[in-house]
Amino acid sequence: MKKQIFYHALSALFVGGFALSALSCAEDTMDNSTSDGDKEAIVRFDVSDAQDEALSNAPALTRGLLTSGLTDADLADRVLPIESNDNLDACVVESTIEGVNPTKADAATRANIINIQSLGEFSSAGMRGGSDDKIQESWFSNERTKSDGQLVKRIPWSWEKRHGIFYAVYPKVDDHKQNIKITAPTSNTAPTVDFTVYQDVKKQVDLMTACTGKVLYATRHQAPSTSLNFRHALTAIRFAVGPNLSFNKSIRYISIHKALLRGTYKMSNDLNGEGTWVAGSLKEPGTVTLNGLNYSTTEYPNSIIRDTQLDNDKYKNETDVKKIEDNYTFYMIPQELDNKDVELEVAFTDNTYIKVKLAGKWKAGTTRTYKISQKQSNWDYKLDCTPSVEVPYNGTEATIRVKSYRKVANNPSQSVAWKVVGYDANGDGTYTMTEKPAWLKGFTKDNGTGGEADEVIKANLATDVVDYLAERNRGLQNATPVGSAAQPYNLSNSNGAANVENTANCYVISGPGYYMIPLVYGNAIKNGATNEDAYKSKAGDNPVSINKARHNVTLPVLCDHTGKGITNPWIEKTNGGANNNVNGAQLVWADDANLVNQNSLSIHRIGGNAFVKFEVTQAGIKSGNAVIAVKKGNTIVWSWHLWFAPKNAVDKITVTNKQGKQYHFTNETLGWKPTKWIATSYEDQRSVKVKVEQTVGNNGVKQASIIEIKQNAYIDRAGNTTLYQWGRKDAFPSANPALGPLYIQNAGDKIYMQAIIQNPGYFYTTVASNGRIQGESYLSQYYKFYNLWSTHNRSVGGLNAGNDNKVDKTIYDPSPVGFSVPASNAFTGFSESGMNESPLSVKGTTNEAEYNANGGHLFWTNTNKNATIYFPATGYREYTKGNMTSLHQSANYWTAIPHDFNDGCNMGFARTVILTRSSTTRTYGLAVRPVSE
Incomplete structure (x- = not known):
């Protein structure tokens, strides 16, 4: 940190100011106007502070930066016992830090250095010679030097005598002739300083010295860089009120008795070298005193004893000695204290006093603080x-x-x-x-x-408030587009390639692009192979009494749009190619007008296999749902639900039910479309x-x-989901769709297998009288099967009755790839007992405000109650008219298991009640929350 701006280099880390004195050696009589000097190359100095540089650049807790041989013991705190004339319960706590801390003195006594304007001049001296080993000629001494390092008298370098060494001392000798005497340097030795400490502390000055080391004038007419790096030769001592001091007295004076007040200091010959106090030179034991204090011991704990007349408001309660700008620092010659009878005396205005035998050693370049404290405080x-x-x-x-x-x-x-x-x-x-x-x-x-x-x-x-709906839509729009018109992205392939890996009736779309879906029945292809378990039942005959007649409620082979049993996963290849030449595709309904480019819907063929192709534009994509269908002539042969949602919508959340069974639910309810979702980033x-x-x-x-x-x-969250009639793959909107060319809310009661496949937009209803379904209804006669969502199922559930049997996903299952409608026990963990109308196992959402703000429940996922799963209040579509009811108020979620030939099992909840295992008519439109297969 070397600069020619002296006020920066001699920073506030120095005690007092520095106006360097002239050396008392003989004055150089050289005439600077002779040809011996190069007038362009003038002697000047870069002035720096060894303490400032060392302490500023040192790592934490480093010691010995300024004073060689400094040990932990030298810096360790210690408690010193006292004697008193009033039996005071007091002690003195001693602490030491490396570095001489700054004070601000009256300009007349300490030449305070604050900036370039207040910096005084200092004196310098130089030796020179014709070679590095012959610097023997006294060049100049007692030369006034400006604060920026320039000599007042211009002294040029001599090309014939290019080697030099320079010295400086602070304070100015002319101001302290009785206390500071300096010997001149010679060709072999550095100067020495005979120093005597002032007995009046307010007159004391710090002693600092500097040497440039050997300097070479190497380039003619260009003065070399010449540095003076000052070091402290004395020990600074301050006093403070300790934290435990509870008696109320005023300090009158502080004295140190029998300390050695005179000694000889030998300067260094090196730029970064330390001077030393000459062994045996210390003498003249005496007393130094700081008088006229009147300083209260009730000052702030650890406050530095200071001149209270100097800006008392600014320094009252100050505990950092570096910030005190007065002249109350004791500057003492470093010396041994053990067994030397050096004594500290603190006298109070009530004529009481304490006396302390000092111990250890004062070391150069350190600051020692003595705190007057108390053994047992009453504070x-x-x-x-x-x-x-x-x-x-x-x-x-x-x-x-x-x-x-x-x-x-x-x-x-x-x-x-x-x-x-x-x-x-x-x-x-x-x-x-x-x-x-x-x-x-x-x-x-x-x-x-x-x-x-x-x-x-x-x-x-x-x-941290986030508009998650806006963020969700931006994520969909900004996703990298996939596919092209010539090579659409295959949604049944994990990488979008043409070969078919896994099929389903619902596909998640998370960005713009060109897409295609294979014309395959539901999940009839799994892991690249035919999945007959999706459409051929092993349940066997399952006769049930319906209206006093026996009926088989197992569908042995799930059927196509003509009512015939499926024989091949591919729509065009089943039943010997009866459905060959599918030639059209269209939109059934969509909850936004621009989700699918309707003009792009077409049949795409690759190697004898048919796909339905469509485009999703960047401008049109957003969170939502659409249903598309393929036709042969004017007859729909199959349809698919497109769910526009982020990829994490089908991440898995593990839920443990009351039976200890784990179910891995989709992250979001099937078809979830938030309409409002503003929340903090933390739950x-x-x-x-x-x-x-x-x-x-x-x-x-x-x-x-x-x-x-x-x-x-x-x-503040609300939204819609798609809704389903039990056993159907077909998604229905929970709000009027933006586009619905094939959507009919109340399509009548003629529900049977061919009709639901050919009319994916028809919401079939059921005629009931006094809440009872008529025995001749289509629902009872033609839609009675138990295995529409679990191929091999023969079992039923009901009120507080269910099972965890494996669900074999069928081609009618509405879930995305890898998921199915859950078993009938899947939701039992959402009540405290697992039973209907037991208290809900939720995270605070029985509170009305919480329930409304969330638009549903946050169910605990396990008995430890350390994680939740969100179930929106989806409402439902009435089974008699198809109208929407209770949106954002209550919800029902289907399971894959029937209750009987008319009803399906489900879970239902409102704000304060839950039915974990219940049942309702199959033609209700309820939500689905898929689980991992």
């Missing part, structure tokens, strides 16, 4: 903070109040400084500065001077605990307080 320390503060999700400020003070009998209270010492963001009870969360941006202040009155501080908080109230601690305490024990800052979470 009562108080730290009162706002224990907890809660702000809304959009709150940016939390107001905190802190009181920090101490009291002792018959004395006024004293302020005690406090500071934030740690954070606990994870709730483990440990406090570190590294646990401060990003959302706590900071405080208006994280420390204070304290007091019995409230200190008000503000915690500045971030707000639960977030909080952090902040530990505040007083900087001092009674007998070393510091008071601490914990402040908890809480920021509430927020959510």
